[in-house]
Amino acid sequence: MPARFKLDENLPRDAEALLRSIGHDVHTVLDEQLGGDPDPRVFDASQAEGRILVTFDLDFSDIRVYPPTSHVGIWVLRPHTQSIANTLALLKAALLVLETEPTRDRLWIIEPERVRIREWLVISCLPFETDLRKRASPLASAAQWRRYASRTHRR
Numbered sequence: 001m002p003a004r005f006k007l008d009e010n011l012p013r014d015a016e017a018l019l020r021s022i023g024h025d026v027h028t029v030l031d032e033q034l035g036g037d038p039d040p041r042v043f044d045a046s047q048a049e050g051r052i053l054v055t056f057d058l059d060f061s062d063i064r065v066y067p068p069t070s071h072v073g074i075w076v077l078r079p080h081t082q083s084i085a086n087t088l089a090l091l092k093a094a095l096l097v098l099e100t101e102p103t104r105d106r107l108w109i110i111e112p113e114r115v116r117i118r119e120w121l122v123i124s125c126l127p128f129e130t131d132l133r134k135r136a137s138p139l140a141s142a143a144q145w146r147r148y149a150s151r152t153h154r155r
Contacts, residue, residue, distance in 0.1 A: 002023045002024050002025055003024050003025070003052060003098060003103070004024070004025045004026075004027075004049065004050055004051045004052065004072075005019055005024055005025070005026045005027070005051055005052050005053075005054055006026075006027050006028070006029065006042075006045065006046040006049065006051040006052070006053050006054070007019075007026060007027070007028045007029065007054050007055075008029050008042065008053065008054065008055035008056070008057060009028070009029040009030050009034070009035045009036070010055060010056045010057060010082075011028075011054060011055070011056065011077075011087065012084045012087055014084050014087070014088060015054070015087055015088065015091055016028055018088055018091055018092070019091070022095070025051075027049065027051060029042055029045075032045065039057065039059050039060065043060070043066060043071070046071075046072070047070075047071050047072060050072050051072060052072055052073035052074070052075060052103050053071070053073070053074045053075070054075045054077065054091075055074070055075070055076060055077070056076070056077050056078075056082060057076070058076065060074050060076055060107075061074075061076045061107060061109060063107060063118060063120075066107070067120060068105045068106050068107050068118055068119050068120045069105050069120045071105070072103065072104055073103030073104060073105075073106055073107075073108065074106075074107050074108065075094060075103075075108045075110055076107070076108070076109050076110065077090050077091070077094075077110050078090075078109060078110060078111045078112075079111075079112060080112055086112070089112075090110045090111075090112065091110075093110070093115070094108065094110045094115060097115050101117065105119060105120065106118065106119045107119075
């Protein structure tokens with residue numbers, strides 16, 4: 001099922017092309033003249049449109065400012081280096097996880113060997129983090145993740 005994304009200004013255009021090529025609905029901060037705007041304005045624009053915000057900006061990972069219950073979803077990409085190849089590899093891996101995990105009311109921290117998902121548990125009202133390496137999923141182990149990532153780096 002296609003998802004709706006808003007890409008922050010710090011992501012390469014190739015990320016937009018990748019997501020569009022597989023059928024996702026993608027808007028960018030730059031296309032909407034929001035480049036350089038404060039984070040709250042970018043966040044509000046993505047939520048008003050019902051879009052998952054994808055960014056390198058760690059400010060969006062602060063759940064005190066952007067609690068998981070307040071948004072459609074935030075993906076913070078954490079590659080070793082912010083190269084185009086590394087960024088696209090993280091996005092491709094996250095899209096595999098998207099097939100089995102919802103984004104609503106969740107913060108995803110997408111790293112080279114894992115995806116951490118922060119959500120808010122209503123019962124305890126405390127943040128809860130899921131490490132997908134410990135779950136049965138297409139990316140169940142670090143070894144599988146490395147094999148997948150190494151395939152995506154080759155051209």
